[in-house]
Amino acid sequence: MSDLITMGKAAKKSATFLAQADTLLKNNALKQMSAALIAHDATIIKANEQDLNAAKNNGVTEVMLDRLKLDKNRIQAMAQGLLDVAELPDPIGHVSEMWKTDANLTIGKQQVPLGVIGIIYESRPNVTADAAALCFKSGNAVILRGGKEAIHSNSAIVLILQTAIEQAGFPKDAIQLITDTSRETARQLMQLNRYLDVLIPRGGATLIQTVLEHATVPIIETGTGNCHVYIDGSADLKMATDIIVNAKCSRPSVCNSAETLLIHRNVANTFLPVIEEALAPYQVELRADSSALAIFKTAVEATEEDWETEFLDFILAVKVVDSIDEAIKHINQYSTKHSESIVTSNYFNGQQFHREVDSAAVYINASTRFTDGFEFGFGAEIGISTQKLHARGPMGLNELTSSKYIIFGEGQIR
Amino acid sequence: MSDLITMGKAAKKSATFLAQADTLLKNNALKQMSAALIAHDATIIKANEQDLNAAKNNGVTEVMLDRLKLDKNRIQAMAQGLLDVAELPDPIGHVSEMWKTDANLTIGKQQVPLGVIGIIYESRPNVTADAAALCFKSGNAVILRGGKEAIHSNSAIVLILQTAIEQAGFPKDAIQLITDTSRETARQLMQLNRYLDVLIPRGGATLIQTVLEHATVPIIETGTGNCHVYIDGSADLKMATDIIVNAKCSRPSVCNSAETLLIHRNVANTFLPVIEEALAPYQVELRADSSALAIFKTAVEATEEDWETEFLDFILAVKVVDSIDEAIKHINQYSTKHSESIVTSNYFNGQQFHREVDSAAVYINASTRFTDGFEFGFGAEIGISTQKLHARGPMGLNELTSSKYIIFGEGQIR
Structure with a gap:
């Protein structure tokens, strides 16, 4: 001492x-x-x-x-x-x-x-x-x-x-x-x-x-990031796929990578197979709720623990939700309040997501990977406060x- | 629990x-x-x-x-x-x-x-x-x-x-x-x-x-305030007296009241008797270093503990210093980093005091009693962070x- x-x-x-x-x-x-x-x-x-x-x-x-x-x-x-x-x-x-x-x-x-x-x-x-x-x-x-x-x-x-x-x-x-x-x-x-x-x-x-x-x-x-991407019912398929692949796979070991994908039920059947294919080259393990499990070709059933885990690995938890309200509720319950993103074409849903999600960085139509002092334009970073x-x-x-x-x-x- | x-x-x-x-x-x-x-x-x-x-x-x-x-x-x-x-x-x-x-x-x-x-x-x-x-x-x-x-x-x-x-x-x-x-x-x-x-x-x-x-x-x-007033060699006598009387006596039980008076040796002989007289109606107990003790009519000798005490009472510690540097050093050593004030007519001494005193509120020519959410214009106050x-x-x-x-x-x- x-x-x-x-x-x-x-x-x-x-x-x-x-x-x-x-x-x-x-x-x-x-x-x-x-x-x-x-x-x-x-x-x-x-x-x-x-x-x-x-x-x-x-x-x-x-x-x-x-x-x-x-x-x-x-x-x-x-x-x-x-x-x-x-x-x-x-x-x-x-x-x-x-x-x-x-x-x-x-x-x-x-x-x-x-x-x-x-x-x-x-x-x-x-x-x-x-x-x-x-x-x-x-x-x-x-x-x-x-x-x-x-x-x-x-x-x-x-x-x-x-x-x-x-x-x-x-x-x-x-x-x-x-x-x-x-x-x-x-x-x-x-x-x-x-x-x-x-x-x-x-x-x-x-x-x-x-x-x-x-x-x-x-x-x-600082640092712990259980980040979410929510794909809204009005999302563009290509944009949604690009964002989730980037948020999960570009550098899974860092705190701003995504750990959970939430997707609106209306687009789950169309989008999830495309997303599964896009994630396949990275050998991402999908841990899905029962609805998503029924759609994916290869996935395991998600446990309660998966929703709260920062995997920092090629693992993605996936849950189908019935509404943006359910998505926001899930995020505010399980996230570490680091970074979350909504993919949407609906103006009001974007506004609601910005307003109601209680995290340090809340995105509309962008990858969570941008939460970074350099990307934000600060020229430096000592860490990310949660x-x-x-x-x-x-x-x-x-x-x-x-x-x-x-x-x-x-x-x-x- | x-x-x-x-x-x-x-x-x-x-x-x-x-x-x-x-x-x-x-x-x-x-x-x-x-x-x-x-x-x-x-x-x-x-x-x-x-x-x-x-x-x-x-x-x-x-x-x-x-x-x-x-x-x-x-x-x-x-x-x-x-x-x-x-x-x-x-x-x-x-x-x-x-x-x-x-x-x-x-x-x-x-x-x-x-x-x-x-x-x-x-x-x-x-x-x-x-x-x-x-x-x-x-x-x-x-x-x-x-x-x-x-x-x-x-x-x-x-x-x-x-x-x-x-x-x-x-x-x-x-x-x-x-x-x-x-x-x-x-x-x-x-x-x-x-x-x-x-x-x-x-x-x-x-x-x-x-x-x-x-x-x-x-x-x-919040709150603990061992606040100082420093009377510089170039201070105006009336202003210095008014400020120290206000800072000590207007409400001694609050955190923004002054506890220690520091005074430059060049004006100690002239100023301290006037200040003692101005404080007399409030029956302020003066706890003085040896130099000040020799000037005051009625005072007790200050102990090391007095320099670090928030009296919250009609008690004032008084010390004669040889320079503004000595005053700033004393403040940065003993203060609780709440509020400090210099009384001076010298532009550069004011600048130096602002720059070098490490406290929440640093005053030139004003009473420390102004450190308050209402006085600052915030319209409210939940406390004063130190x-x-x-x-x-x-x-x-x-x-x-x-x-x-x-x-x-x-x-x-x-």
Whole structure:
């Protein structure tokens, strides 16, 4: 614990410096961080090999190994990511509103950094540079806690970034990594209330759940996406097929992919066979309710659990509904409030879906796969919030800020 | 626990209804709630007498009794408060931004209710109607948990409000009161994660601390205010005196009153005697550092603890500083990040104070007492947030909302 408190204190001190830093100075540091990653890519690759060897010895899957692996190209991409963040507008200092009160006070609402952000994440080491850059640009100090599988890679990356920001005139403790990857230390981070302004978990459902259970610091819940596509009775067949194939198959392992297809009974007989055929090349397993089961050539019966599961795989739950009301009710009951889409040609049904579906991103006639900071035009993404407090949906630089009221008086008393 | 779960389920269901409710319908209900309070004032006063008698038997102070007491005038004021909330603009449905993405999607960011709000508060029964109205207008269901001293008053008020909203076409469970005022039940409310979207404590430091320690639901920390006034070397004597007297003495029991006076050494000798004289009619106890102690006629020596204490009383800690930097450093170390003010004629010192003081409301030449939802022009206040996540400073209707992205596509896939 004493180590974390030391880190917390150093982070707070750096945060005070960072909050005041000029945009040009921050951008310059980001460019130096980027250049340093490329200049030292051999060091990173060497550290990464240690992680890869350990992972192989532990018999991890090929998919996991691929997530962990860093090569010249991936380091190049990381470095480019830092340059991209340097190009983004600096949210800090922006005054969103300014008004005069009855007492003739002028009040401005100004964006300020959150302070110290904790990020707890899993295997992919590119998150290290990415998260560090976003926190840095938004004027926040960051304490990173990556997975133990990537500890050597993460340590190498953070050391390089720290050296770069120090050379650019910043305290190196603005970016810190917890190198003790024990579960105990992770729990302590979740309760570092005096020093952390917010903790953001990035990873699978288990990680999120652990953080939810143990954190006493404010957290932003991210990521879990049990997303739905509802094909309305008035939907265009080709559009519906394209959207469901894209939402399910373009990248099933990510949170914005679809897990459940709801379809209006009026079009189920015509549409489901076409959709089954379109999904066939991806070998999607269909888990269907009794009505859909009677239509599909090859499907298994869905269980209650299937409606609430984020499969993250080539599996799709399918249910035939009698009305848009039934579809919306199903979604609001089972979804994780991430992203949902209706395919429809009916104006009023689109309006109703927008209004009544209680999720972070509600689509008419588009794939749920667009829920992403880059696709939304934020230029960056630290995660996708599925909670309602502070930030909802894709979080970019703006979502890493708070505000303060600056008030101009001329002697007013109350 | 089973009772709370039943209440949570009913609240969630009501929240779905409320989120869709027309502004006119909500305003109409608020007017009926207002009229019902006046129509049934005798019932409220009778229930309040039960509370007052119990309080007298428990030997509570006159101040507490006065806080608890309801009479025709106070009920009239509560009823007027509901009419005022009806007049405020409805934040729900407002689209703050709308833009086109590279994929030609149109994305709008729309304000939606948070869902179910828990409010845990202390003795004053007028908070019941006030909090219920703000949650209702912003489309949220509310679960109230007031102090046990006011249980009869609160029960009477909630029953009247429930009947009124039911007659106006709303589910009565949109406003619920926990009548079991045991500590155990309060703790259960703090962990009702499945049903509560946020819990807002309103009350003293002990209540806030208890909620911070036990809550697993998202909370908004409110209220504790260790506020500072810094008198700069260039300050106007009369303005400085007026502001410190107002900030300390106009209502010392509230969170936006000042607790510490910092003063630049260059003016300490001239200003402190004048300030001591101005504070004398209020019998303010001065707790001074050694420099100030040497100047004051009557003062005691300040302890380290005094710098971090919210006195909420006619007590003022006073410290002489050598520079604005020392003043800002002291504030950022000891304040609860609520409200701070500089009195200065120097443009650059004002700028520096605004920039470097890390608090919710940072004033130049005005009393800290203005930190208040009504004074800020929000027309209402549910509390003053001293945290950085979600909301900071006075919280009105806007701060009781979240957002969702509504996306208009024409078949886009990624």
